[in-house]
Amino acid sequence: MTTESNLNFEEIVSAYYQPLYRFGYSLAKNEHEAGDLAQQAFFIYAEKGDSLRDKSKVKSWLFTTLYREFLRRRRKDARIDSYEPEILENIGGSVEPHVRRSMDGHLAVEALQEVDAVYREPVALFYLKDLSYKEIAEILDVPIGTIMSRLSRGKAQLREIFKRKETETSANTL
Amino acid sequence: MDREEAQYILQLCRPDNSEDRDDPLIAEALELLNQDAELRAWFEEQQALDTRISAKFNRVEPPADLKAAILAGMRAHAVQSQLLIGNKAEGAEQDHHTSRFPQPANRSNQRAGFRPWMGIAAIFAIAGVALVVPRNEAPTQLANSDQPAAEATPIIATAGVPNMIEFLAQQISEFNGSKFDKRGEQVGDLQSHLASTGMPNPAHIPQQLKQLTTIGCVTFDYDGTKLSMICFKNGQAYHLITVDKARVPNDCTPCKGQKSKVFEAQQQAFKVWTEGEQVFILTTQGTEEDLADFI
Numbered sequence: 001m002t003t004e005s006n007l008n009f010e011e012i013v014s015a016y017y018q019p020l021y022r023f024g025y026s027l028a029k030n031e032h033e034a035g036d037l038a039q040q041a042f043f044i045y046a047e048k049g050d051s052l053r054d055k056s057k058v059k060s061w062l063f064t065t066l067y068r069e070f071l072r073r074r075r076k077d078a079r080i081d082s083y084e085p086e087i088l089e090n091i092g093g094s095v096e097p098h099v100r101r102s103m104d105g106h107l108a109v110e111a112l113q114e115v116d117a118v119y120r121e122p123v124a125l126f127y128l129k130d131l132s133y134k135e136i137a138e139i140l141d142v143p144i145g146t147i148m149s150r151l152s153r154g155k156a157q158l159r160e161i162f163k164r165k166e167t168e169t170s171a172n173t174l
Numbered sequence: 175m176d177r178e179e180a181q182y183i184l185q186l187c188r189p190d191n192s193e194d195r196d197d198p199l200i201a202e203a204l205e206l207l208n209q210d211a212e213l214r215a216w217f218e219e220q221q222a223l224d225t226r227i228s229a230k231f232n233r234v235e236p237p238a239d240l241k242a243a244i245l246a247g248m249r250a251h252a253v254q255s256q257l258l259i260g261n262k263a264e265g266a267e268q269d270h271h272t273s274r275f276p277q278p279a280n281r282s283n284q285r286a287g288f289r290p291w292m293g294i295a296a297i298f299a300i301a302g303v304a305l306v307v308p309r310n311e312a313p314t315q316l317a318n319s320d321q322p323a324a325e326a327t328p329i330i331a332t333a334g335v336p337n338m339i340e341f342l343a344q345q346i347s348e349f350n351g352s353k354f355d356k357r358g359e360q361v362g363d364l365q366s367h368l369a370s371t372g373m374p375n376p377a378h379i380p381q382q383l384k385q386l387t388t389i390g391c392v393t394f395d396y397d398g399t400k401l402s403m404i405c406f407k408n409g410q411a412y413h414l415i416t417v418d419k420a421r422v423p424n425d426c427t428p429c430k431g432q433k434s435k436v437f438e439a440q441q442q443a444f445k446v447w448t449e450g451e452q453v454f455i456l457t458t459q460g461t462e463e464d465l466a467d468f469i
Contacts, residue, residue: 021236108230127231
């Protein structure tokens with residue numbers, strides 16, 4: 001491993017570990033597993049990244065890897081044999097109580113849990129800002145038209161839930 | 175493009191995101207904002223709400239030591255890779271080694287958080303180098319370090335496993351790199367070799383396998399039946415075996431209405447399916463779950 005590639009690792013980790021962690025958190029609703037998923041995505045990159053010919057794809061490659069790793073673990077845990085996110089609806093776990101109580105930053109993640117399961121992943125990726133809708137389609141391996149539709153419906157749901165939660169939060173703090 | 179369509183598309187445009195605004199579809203919808211005040215008002219409201227949601231979402235902070243743990247693990251991997259490269263001249267088997275990454279905490283049902291010791295633990299975990307193929311011909315110190323204690327490994331029943339699968343399980347467990355007919359990192363090269371030698375050549379490689387680096391290919395003779403095997407690397411070895419459908423015993427292949435059939439033998443999982451006139455067998459060390467991502 002050369003110094004140059006070490007530098008690249010550092011740059012890549014610095015650029016993406018936070019959004020990867022957030023995506024992992026939106027999936028797992030568990031901060032330990034979110035960190036674990038992010039770490040695993042980078043380790044797989046360290047193993048296989050050299051075979052990635054188009055380096056501009058690093059970002060979507062990492063997100064795809066994390067998503068697949070999450071699905072793989074869920075399949076292993078729950079003997080799931082399908083990639084369909086609908087099936088994951090009831091097994092994703094819940095946001096940890098201490099996180100719910102103590103961290104205002106998790107309001108959006110909480111709101112996201114109330115969005116229909118099929119819309120959750122595209123909406124989470126959308127709000128991470130780093131990914132275009134085309135990249136989101138690639139990561140989740142669904143057609144662009146489907147992603148547009150899921151984003152539209154999912155965002156509409158999230159906005160309503162978010163507004164309600166903001167109002168509730170405001171009322172509680174008064 | 176009418177207003178309704180423009181609204182649909184504009185929802186894909188994130189606040190302050192120049193990449194989105196350069197997208198031809200979104201750019202076309204954005205142009206309508208200059209002509210439609212009501213659309214513009216709607217869009218501004220959407221953007222304001224998106225900004226608030228995004229700000230909340232991006233306030234989720236990773237553990238303070240996550241970055242350090244990731245870098246420590248990756249550097250440990252780099253060190254291990256250098257060790258493997260350094261040893262390459264000493265023997266021909268090195269292509270068949272691969273590094274084990276630190277096992278995620280939840281794999282052992284331990285939900286420990288990230289701590290500085292995890293980086294160190296990663297180094298030890300990675301130091302347990304696994305042999306990709308010839309486990310029993312590894313240097314002793316490596317062969318003994320890549321798996322938990324043998325007593326902890328569940329015994330996999332082999333009763334009812336077809337003879338051809340048992341044969342393959344035995345061949346693979348005894349395999350070593352010197353037995354490859356051809357080594358190569360490109361699956362196309364190996365396919366060309368199989369085709370040129372008249373051996374079963376997979377007409378279709380599963381998409382997930384295509385993305386992996388190959389190690390080499392070999393052919394086996396099972397009671398006069400030729401089976402070709404292409405080996406892929408992905409943290410561990412995956413083997414795609416191809417055989418002419420007419421030569422495969424019925425007890426190996428899926429029944430009518432089944433897409434595939436799974437067997438486990440000698441701590442290896444085998445998934446068998448048919449495409450056209452060929453039967454494919456994908457195998458790796460582990461269980462069926464270890465194959466799921468590659469079919």
